[in-house]
């Protein structure tokens with residue numbers, strides 16, 4: 001089996017990376033940058049997002065696992081104290097795979113040209129550097145509302161505990177293939193009226209955002225931001241691709257939610 005380790009780059013993460021690389025190579029696993037079967041992220045959820053985007057062109061062939069060197073993460077859920085156990089489990093392959101849904105975002109330009117397609121593990125947000133965004137929101141081909149406000153966040157179930165949660169969105173279990181739309185400070189008056197509540201769309205229900213007036217946006221996909229001018233539409237839906245996690249022990253999603261947001265005890269230890 002081929003593996004790759006993506007580290008946050010701090011001393012602690014680099015040390016763990018070196019230890020894992022040495023042991024796994026001794027177990028006859030091959031370190032491979034280009035075509036790894038398993039990508040091990042060492043750091044936090046931010047590092048995991050980076051690892052995902054580096055290898056999201058081969059999701060069918062690559063599984064991911066995260067070791068956290070900061071506080072408990074949603075994606076990075078192994079602690080450094082469990083390293084020996086984890087190395088032995090990885091060396092014993094094959095492993096169980098758990099899949100989570102992803103968000104597909106397609107950005108189309110006004111004047112023809114190529115569209116951009118992205119996959120997000122957490123979310124996409126659409127904002128503007130100045131003023132408010134104004135766009136028509138179509139759901140499943142029908143006009144739903146005209147949104148005016150700071151922006152919109154469209155998140156995956158596993159991203160529902162990230163930015164979405166800060167915006168008052170609900171937490172969605174990742175076995176549900178859905179995306180969630182949450183508003184950022186919508187303006188509501190007699191001209192502009194939005195639903196005001198987070199919306200949860202099932203698979204195959206496409207959400208299309210069509211800019212009115214200004215067509216320049218700041219679009220974030222997980223941890224990176226891009227400036228877009230001249231946007232015709234932004235299409236969001238559940239992606240056909242999924243992320244595959246290598247699972248060596250159960251750590252239920254609700255336990256991770258509890259340990260991150262409710263309980264003082266880190267039950268993963």
Ligand code: NAP
Nearest residue numbers: 044045046047073074122123158159161162163166222223
């Ligand atoms: P960052 O601003 O350095 O960190 C954002 C925080 O979000 C970190 O504590 C990160 O955990 C945590 N996080 C990431 N994914 C998560 C998830 N699925 N569930 C719960 N917490 C999660 O940015 P970054 O490290 O580059 O990560 C980008 C992400 O930051 C975006 O995808 C967005 O979700 C999130 N974000 C959140 C807010 C907010 O809550 N107000 C605002 C902007 C962006 P680690 O410390 O383990 O990396």
